[in-house]
Amino acid sequence: MKKIAVLDQNTIDKIAAGEVVERPSSVVKELVENAIDAGATAITVEITDGGKKLIRITDNGSGMDAEQVPLAFLRHATSKIEKVEDLTHIASLGFRGEALSSIAAVSQVELITKTPSGISGTRYVIEGGKEQSLEEMGAPEGTTFLIRNLFYNTPARSKFLKSDMTEAGYINTLMEQLALSHPEISFKYIQNRQVKLSSSGNYSVKDVIYSVYGREIAKALLDVSYENDFMKIEGFVGKPEFY
Incomplete structure (x- = not known):
């Protein structure tokens, strides 16, 4: 029987990362949600080779002060809550x-x-x-993340990834969902230098549906709505011929 051993911090961090980062789409989801929380009204996601080689996410959100940047990469460091009581009203x-x-x-x-x-x-x-550098530079307002060579130091993890096309498909589906759920935000998704999705951010769900599914489906949808004292629901349903 093998003896119990205490893992070193590097191994602990890589194992913990697997609970959050399963594939390139996981990275995109986390960073885009951060951008939304930062008040961004325009978000661009660009990937190369299914996101394995490069993920670039640019937003026009509130950005971070220089002294806050290194803290953001520490485990359990967040600007969203300060104490356990805050969990009851997270927005x-x-x-x-x-x-x-x-x-x-x-x-x-x-x-x-x-x-x-x-x-x-x-x-x-x-x-x-491991921190490599922290420096001052000219930059537009907002934040840009460049994620290169995902799982470069955990080759066993990279073996579980699908083909570039499949991984890109996961990201494409995610971006469609994000655009549909946030019509107030302008999204652009670029795959290997080709624009796959672009939404205007004009608050119109119908316009996003047009961008995602095309004119024919967008024109054929029916509006549905329901409201009571506790909730309001609005949406669209397809005609029977689409099923």
Whole structure:
């Protein structure tokens, strides 16, 4: 029988990352939700080779101050809650403070960010959970994440990924869902330099449906709505010929 051993921190971080980061679409989901929580009204997601080689996410949200950037990559570091009581009234999409540390543990991350009040921006590089550089630089307001070589230091994990086309398909489905659920945000999804999805962010769900499913389906949908003292539901249903 093997003896029980205490794992080193590097191994612990890589195992913990697997609970948050299963595939490239997991990275996109976490970072886009962060952008939404930061008040972004325009988000661009660009991937190369199914997101395995590169994921670039750019938003026009609130950005981060330079002194906050390294803290954002620590486990259980979050701006969403401060105490356990805050869990009862969370309004954000994320709050656990695990996403960035998990992503950084299994990839090469470059972050460029600037707040509206900042004179200059900040560039931060962290690879495999180890900080490489933190410097001041010119940057537009908002945040850009570049995630390179996902699972480069955990080859066993990368073997479980599907083909580039399949992984890109997962991201495409995710982006469609995000665009449909946030018609107030302008989304653009670029795959291998080709624009696959673009929404206007004009608050019209019907326009997003047009962007995702095309004119014929968008024109044929029927509006449905329901409201009582506790809730209001609005949506669209397809005609029988679409089933």
